[in-house]
Amino acid sequence: MLPALCIGHRVELARPQAGCVHSCFEGAVNLLIEGNLWSLLDGARSDLPFGIRLATGTAPGRLELRVGQPVQAKAGYLGVGPLTIDCRMAMRWWPRGWSAPTAGLAARLDRVERIAAPRAWRDSAEMAVAVTEALLRRGPGAAAMLSGTVGRVVGRGPGLTPAGDDVLVGILTVLGSTAARPMGASLRARLVAALRPWLGTTGDISRQLLQQVMQGSPGRALHELGQAVVEGMDEAAMQSALERLLDSGGSSGADGCIGLIAACRRLWLPAERAIA
């Protein structure tokens, strides 16, 4: 019996559900349950909307789980193959709303960019700018241009979650925030519509994460970094949020960061919001 520490807000434990093990990695084991990808996470990892974070030091990859094993959720317990995970007392993570951006946003974004850019994929910045620019275009041909741009970004770049997908996740996290309303909401709707047809061109896991943020459920690390940057929290809080994000899997965090930065600039820094 393994206790779960914290579960994401999209994990529904009130009714029985069934599925199977989808994929196994060192820091995460993914479960496919009624079309959604739930993730068993190492205690040190950041929460996800469908995440189930185990006690610190329990590496899901070392639980000897195998792809295809049956998964059953019932009465607050999660049966995964031969294991049972006790989620009854787990805390639940909900993303908190962001309040409006405070002065100094540009400087903070620059600071974050200086740290994240070297760790991101070489083309991530270009993809981020291209998407956010295309998003703001109006008039004839704008929709087609957005679709084309998005199509070139989805599934592009290295990593289990391709850099292009990570960039999109970063952008969507900002557009979906409470601070970005109302303009962010309508931009998000445009981007989501443009994205949908291209979802099949990327892998399962990345697609699931993209879909989650498209549904308005961002991952905790990016969400909290974005919040720290936008709200202008103290330096230490922002630094630690950034570290948490950059620590998660390869360049994923950094690429997400690049997308986040680009979206923030487009939304809130007038000089950048140039429309062709």
Added chain:
Amino acid sequence: MNSASRYYANRYQDSVALMKLSAQVMAMPGVELAAVVMASAGNIDTLAAAGLGRFEVRPNDIIVVVKGSEAGCAAALERADALLTAPAESAPQEEGSVPLPITSLHGAVRRDPGHNLALVSVPGDYAAAEAMKALRLGMDVMLFSDNVPPAAELTLKHYARRHDLLVMGPDCGTAIINGIPLGFANVVRRGPIGAVGASGTGLQEVTSRIHRLGSGISQAIGTGGHDLSAEIGGISMLQGLQALTDDPATRVIVLVSKPPAPAVAEVVLAAAEACSKPVVVIFLGVDPRSLTRQGVHGASTLAEAADLAVTLAQGEMPAAAPPSIPVELLHRFGALCRSMAPTQRHLRALFCGGTFCFEAQLLHAAAGIAVASNVSTAGNPQLEQARIGPGHSMVDLGDDLFTRGRPHPMIDPVLRDSRLLQEADDPTTAVILFDVVLGHGAAADPLTGLLGAIEQARSRALAAGRRLLFIAHVCGTDQDPQNRSAVVAALRAAEVFVADSSAEAALWSVAVLRDCLGGAA
């Protein structure tokens, strides 16, 4: 006569285990009467009624009561003590490898959240609570227990419906889920026909006949005997019907019950009509023509329901095929009747399956033959207590009257076998009609005692110048542990006329009474 008793505090054993203990104590020399039971209010009343005395109600405790000689009582109490205080299981000796016993449904789900059905057969007082816990833990329920108050049944079924779960029961003895027989059920192949039934033996007859006709069962859902009452409103039957409608493996649906409350019947039939799949409905005793409507096919017997379902599953339209009796068989009946003594005029039927008793009464009533029964219907007179005859009689040996404190005759047919002998000894008895129900849960050996009783009955009758006509039907399949073919062959070798279905057996009985023995008594 001496009497002695002893309580064992905070002990529980299930009713079957306690019955075995009672039997062992009762068998001891010098013991006239003995009982080992939970000291619940109901059991204490039973002990008093049986003349064992009145004792304190202590529902948490076991009580041993014996009546007999002084020495007999003392020895009996000692024996009971030894049996009840068998060494308790010690804590596991190996590090973590021997699992601790599971004492609650929550414990089971903890151990493995894959548990998806709770099968509840604890005493009625506690059964509803167990079922409610199962539902709240996210499991479907098969509630075998009876004596659950209607208010509790309603609460359970409302909760279940709200949460898209199913309560099969209370008083549900039969189900087949995902090909696994549950309770008293037969081994039948998987196939395209789904069944929902308020009658256990009704479901057994229909499902095993469907197997014998070469088709199969996707799911057989029991609803319990009270589901179609006005108070409950058919909640489980409607849910079952919906589940089978949504089930891609089911092409045809059969609904089986004794007559529902009229308002409930209408709701069920309306749902059946709205169903996209063909539905066969058998409400025993209800005119099938009143059931038939668009996409809904009424049947008048359990066998006919099975036949209709198989035809529809094969994509054909059912054609009316009234049952008939081969001429050679009628001749054999006639010959046997002519060799009987003039006193022999009556039918004595003994059923383990209550629904067979019901169906047989209906078929006899339709032919103008009145029959007394302990569970009478169709205007039949009530049989007084458990007495033999007089006149035609049909006894449901599974009724409470016979099963208090003893196992159901399907599990242990000893009562049926001895009753058969008693009926046979009555000089007015001509025909003995009975059922043999096979499957998991039923007696592993239904034959030895039965064949012995038949042989003894025949020889005693012969000595008194009488001949007996035995008619039976065997409910089951060749895949049942008892193997239907073997049982049928053994019965035929004993010169029992074995019909192909409960309905056919009843029709043969009607034919014998009407045509060979000259009508109703």
Added chain:
Amino acid sequence: MKSLFQQPLKVANVGLPAFAENIAAAGGAVTQLRWAPPAGADADLGWRLAMLIGDPRVEQANRTAYARYLAARPRLVDLQLARDAIAALGGGERRILHAGPPIDWARMCGPQQGAIAGAMLYEGWADSLEAAARMAAAGEVALEPCHDHGAVGPMAGVISPSMPLWVVEDDDHGNRAYCNLNEGLGKVLRFGANTPEVIARLRWLGTDFFTTLRRAVRALNGGELKPLMAQALQMGDELHNRNLAASGLLFKRLALALLDSGLDSGAIWRALGFIAGNDHFFLNLSMAACKVMLDAAHGVPGSSLVTAMARNGVNFGIRLSGTGTQWFEAPANPVQGLYFSGYGVEDAAADLGDSAITETAGLGGFAMAAAPAIVQFVGGTAADASANSRRMLEITLGSNPAFSLPPLDFAGTPAGIDARLVVDSGILPIINTGIAHRQAGVGQIGAGITTAPLACFNEAIAALCQMLDRNGETA
């Protein structure tokens, strides 16, 4: 149920074993429960219990209460005289606190009466034991449970205004809890001894020892207790009946603080000597820490978490987080154990003391896996000790990762007793306990294992149901 058709069937069989055998014979997966009627065979209560399982109000309340228990950070912040720490003892009225649920003088067991009389002599409210007994019988001294005042005491558990108390504070929730000091073994007040020797020792504890130790405690500046307790668990303690390692670890800290204090070396020597000679010195601090953790979790409406288990030598009492200050009582269960030579079960007092607060917090009998030596009192093996801890997991809300048990692969100790699960499963909380002589003043005559009585939990569940019904429809 359509999902039922898409999954492999796995049946939980509650009732006749033949059904399970048949399912297995037919190739199905089935688990046979070893079932007995729950709630002491009270069918009505059993039904109400069933409605509590999975009740969202209870689940949510439990999550809140349990989180507070887990988050608690007990720190030793001070040593204070009872009159200064506890308001009800500071007003000048004659009031004495005792272990267990409320009970009047006439019904109290020998050791507890002996201890109260001794305390009254210590306070100077009476000049003879007979006079003290008369005063107590006449109601001239208020007698109340320690628990009602944020305190706990082992065995007779007597706390009077002039006694020094450990002061433990929960850094997270902000509440405080108190416990008296452990006098040692043999003829001591908590076993009902009240001779002039005992009173003299109490005086020394309340003056010389108190002054000295307080300096050390304050110098330690709020030392966290959970890490020390966790370490002791990995050294063979369970922090109720085995406190040797924890007492040693505490001694280390106090010794250094005392040597740094500049106090008179004689006083230091006496204090350290006293502590070193008492293998159970840490028990009282363990109890205060557990009390503070559970008090933080207490008071969440609708919660079925057990926040106190205590005995007064006649009754065993429990409290739930969600039902306020109400005690749910029943006669204590017998203790299975070993007696020191010359004593037997006929000499034993009934279970006594607030020390079951350790089990309530997941230590003691619940952490038995960490202290296999305990099971020797009942002729068990080390595997039995682990099995006992494992069985407690069936009735708790979770396990406390701060207290990990090496023999269970470092899994956290079972913690957070859910009264619903006790009533449903029939598994009773297990308690490691000492056995006192029924006569005041003789002392400990054995040790063993006992269980909390089911009747307490039945009553508690009934009360919780009533409370929830009053506050709205059951889910």
